[in-house]
Amino acid sequence: MSLTRRQVSTAAVVAVPLAVAASGPAAAAASSRGARRTLFIAGDSTAAQKYADAAPETGWGMALPFFLRRDLQVANHAVNGRSSKSFADEGRLDAVLGAIRPGDLFLVQFGHNDSKTADPARYTEPWTTYQDYLRMYVDGARDRGARPVLATPVERRRFDASGNAVTSHGDYPAAMRALAERERVALLDLHALSLALWQRLGVEETKKYFNWTETEQDNTHFNPPGAIAVARLVVGELLHRRVLAPRDARRLDDEIPEAWITWPKA
Numbered sequence: 001m002s003l004t005r006r007q008v009s010t011a012a013v014v015a016v017p018l019a020v021a022a023s024g025p026a027a028a029a030a031s032s033r034g035a036r037r038t039l040f041i042a043g044d045s046t047a048a049q050k051y052a053d054a055a056p057e058t059g060w061g062m063a064l065p066f067f068l069r070r071d072l073q074v075a076n077h078a079v080n081g082r083s084s085k086s087f088a089d090e091g092r093l094d095a096v097l098g099a100i101r102p103g104d105l106f107l108v109q110f111g112h113n114d115s116k117t118a119d120p121a122r123y124t125e126p127w128t129t130y131q132d133y134l135r136m137y138v139d140g141a142r143d144r145g146a147r148p149v150l151a152t153p154v155e156r157r158r159f160d161a162s163g164n165a166v167t168s169h170g171d172y173p174a175a176m177r178a179l180a181e182r183e184r185v186a187l188l189d190l191h192a193l194s195l196a197l198w199q200r201l202g203v204e205e206t207k208k209y210f211n212w213t214e215t216e217q218d219n220t221h222f223n224p225p226g227a228i229a230v231a232r233l234v235v236g237e238l239l240h241r242r243v244l245a246p247r248d249a250r251r252l253d254d255e256i257p258e259a260w261i262t263w264p265k266a
Helices: 005-015 025-032 060-067 084-089 092-099 126-143 172-183 190-208 224-240
Strands: 037-042 072-076 105-109 147-151 186-188 210-212 217-222
Touching (some): 037 092, 060 072, 060 224, 084 092, 084 126, 092 126, 126 147, 172 186, 190 210, 190 224, 217 224
Parallel strands (some): 037 105, 147 186
Antiparallel strands (some): 210 217
16 A cells, blocks of 8 residues: 555645745756756665565665656665765765766755764764765755755654654754755755654554564565655655656656565666
């Protein structure tokens, strides 16, 4: 089962953030001339491409093309276990910036692994180094005429004893929101939107959206329905923030078959 746009919107309406970022001139120019664009993703395992040995684990980036018109390509560079720091320090940010072109979009979601205090290769402090690294992604995109988009980390499946969905990301979402406002960057508040969605679905129903199998109870990573639901949130917010025009999206009100998700061999 995949949620339709109307169902997702009902769950998320109380969480829609107030600030709307202005459209960038490069994106507007590319749109007006009908140029082919690419949406690049930098992020962690919740967004990443998964392969056959990981099925049914599914990153939301795998489902994103189902909701975008065919001439808006997705280049998913998200990698398991990465933080804003380790992704950049390993040269992965440079690889994206080397491929990005004027008019492209650069969607950045980090926060899950930035909180790993025991791992200096990944850890960032929310109000200092986390924002510093995110600014590198923003500036890198803008320097190349592309439009940066920040996405707060999608929330895990976590409930308290009363059945209320609770947050697990500390100050990282708030730090990203503050940076987006200060730098005038479009923000997709996936943290707030997903938390509202899990609250609506409840303790038992959310198991159908995460990687729960006979051998694993994974409350962080998605299965196909979960990835599809989050990808729908992403595109809905890209439209809401006017990063995408209505003609750029498709199928937001449609049921997406789970069979459309595939896991290639590594």
